[in-house]
Amino acid sequence: KNVQLTVVDNEDELIKLEKHWPNVQILIRLKTKDSKSLISFSDKFGANEHIATRLFELAKKLNLNIVGCAFHVGTGCYDDNAFQHALQFAQHIFQIAKKYQFHLTILDIGGGFPGFDEDHRPSFSQLAQTIRQSLDEFFPQRENIQIIAEPGRYFAAASMDLVASIIACRSNNKDYLNFSSKEEKENVDKDLIDYVYYINESTYGSLSNILYENTTYSITCLRKEHSQLIKHGETKYKSIVYGPTCDSSDIVSLAVDLPLLNIGDHLLIYHVGAYSNSFSTKFNGFQTIKYFYIWKD
Known part of the structure; x- marks a missing residue:
């Protein structure tokens, strides 16, 4: 209700809009160079110059209103050039739009x-600087252009830390370890693994980014007694951390330096706010049980 804006990247969507929503305002989703992002979107979404031109042609015939462009350089973008290239491409599409009498006023x-x-x-500040410089270069007169951003990960990532309990542990015997893939065998020398721990969180739960984005989380430990952090200088051992499920690929970390831990101790895993518990499948009946909200200056 009251939604007035949508995004398209193909002619079939325009045909549907003409039939079911002819008065909508439309953004063309553009393809980007996002190969260096953690998850790229351009294989699934986005129009190149040729397709965008055809969309303008068809929209004109169908009397539809294209008002702007949208793009996404992929979730977890660490290439500031991706924004520069995308903004340059968007500026080019803005110019093409004029040939079809479309006056674009929105840039997402x-x-x-x-x-x-x-x-x-690259930090957020570095990316922001690149975006500002690129906007100045490609959209120097943008007083009448509404610029939209979608900084979901930026707000969410550092907003949550995860405390997981150690529910089982064993001192390692190399005969236990039988890695299923060639890559695991090459990356981990099982003779150097001292301890194996199982925790009550999972790649099927709040740690799914380990699978989707190959994320390596920053981990420290809390002792069960008084929930104290480990002491500085404690001896650390090469360890593997598994999730609790029946899946042998439910691996939180294949090689992490941890002190000697006991059942009931905790792992403190930092910055899991983005795309974490929202992806939880509750596989095997395991799920994140409690959330604590902490407000501090």
């Missing part, structure tokens, strides 16, 4: 912004 630059700074990756 999507999301993909990181939620916290990481070593060896």
